[in-house]
Amino acid sequence: MTEKIAIAWGLACGCPQGNRHPECPLKKIHKIPLKERYDIVTKLSADKLSDIIQFHKICSLKRDKFRPRLQPMDGCAELEELEMGLGYAIVDEAPQVRVVGAGAVSMSGMIAIFQEVAEDPCFHSHFTATFDLRKAKYRAELADGDILSAVLNQKRTDFQNRLAVVVPESLQLLARLYCALTSLGGFDKIQCFTSMEKAQEWCRETAAPN
Numbered sequence: 001m002t003e004k005i006a007i008a009w010g011l012a013c014g015c016p017q018g019n020r021h022p023e024c025p026l027k028k029i030h031k032i033p034l035k036e037r038y039d040i041v042t043k044l045s046a047d048k049l050s051d052i053i054q055f056h057k058i059c060s061l062k063r064d065k066f067r068p069r070l071q072p073m074d075g076c077a078e079l080e081e082l083e084m085g086l087g088y089a090i091v092d093e094a095p096q097v098r099v100v101g102a103g104a105v106s107m108s109g110m111i112a113i114f115q116e117v118a119e120d121p122c123f124h125s126h127f128t129a130t131f132d133l134r135k136a137k138y139r140a141e142l143a144d145g146d147i148l149s150a151v152l153n154q155k156r157t158d159f160q161n162r163l164a165v166v167v168p169e170s171l172q173l174l175a176r177l178y179c180a181l182t183s184l185g186g187f188d189k190i191q192c193f194t195s196m197e198k199a200q201e202w203c204r205e206t207a208a209p210n
Helices: 003-013 034-042 046-062 077-081 107-119 144-154 169-184 196-204
Strands: 085-091 096-106 128-139 163-166 190-193
Touching: 003 034, 003 046, 003 107, 003 144, 085 107, 096 107, 107 144, 128 169, 128 196, 144 169, 163 169, 163 196, 169 190, 190 196
Parallel strands: 096 128, 128 163, 163 190
Antiparallel strands: 085 096
16 A cells, blocks of 8 residues: 555545545545445545645645644643644654644544654654544544554654554553554554653653664
8 A cells, every 4th residue: 555545545534624625535435335435545546646635735724723733843732732633743852743632533634644744844753753642532444553554654764763652541452453553564663552651751762763
């Protein structure tokens, strides 16, 4: 699965904004069974896939009230105040990117913010990353583990250091499964926790990529 297909498939599984824009190119297929959606997305041309991803980027920027995009130097305090969606802050002194989710969160939203972070000029590949989903309500889809594995393995050059996923205890088993699938796929710097303190301690164990 290519990176473009993985991102488009994640978006086809669910809109990270919660509801699709009327002009979203995926709106026509969002109610059909997942297997049929998968077949459609995997057969799209590279240009069609690019159009879907570009529409999502533009749509997300216009709908910041659902997923605030914090400036890297705003600090992390505002992340705790998110009411819905995903936001991130870059902490240079750590050095680390900290992503926080609140409200309804889907795999497509997580993939979208991975892409956004990777394209941020203030982010560097040697940074560690924390993904805090303790206040989020995760909407799981059947293929989410495979999608996450495919995307992170495509982005190994962007995320070369440790990535800690912090979840509530109710999601711990599922998160461990996803991390195991991702590690088996070749991205072995991911681990899940239920404590942010332990996640940060694990991230601090390395100051450079393994």
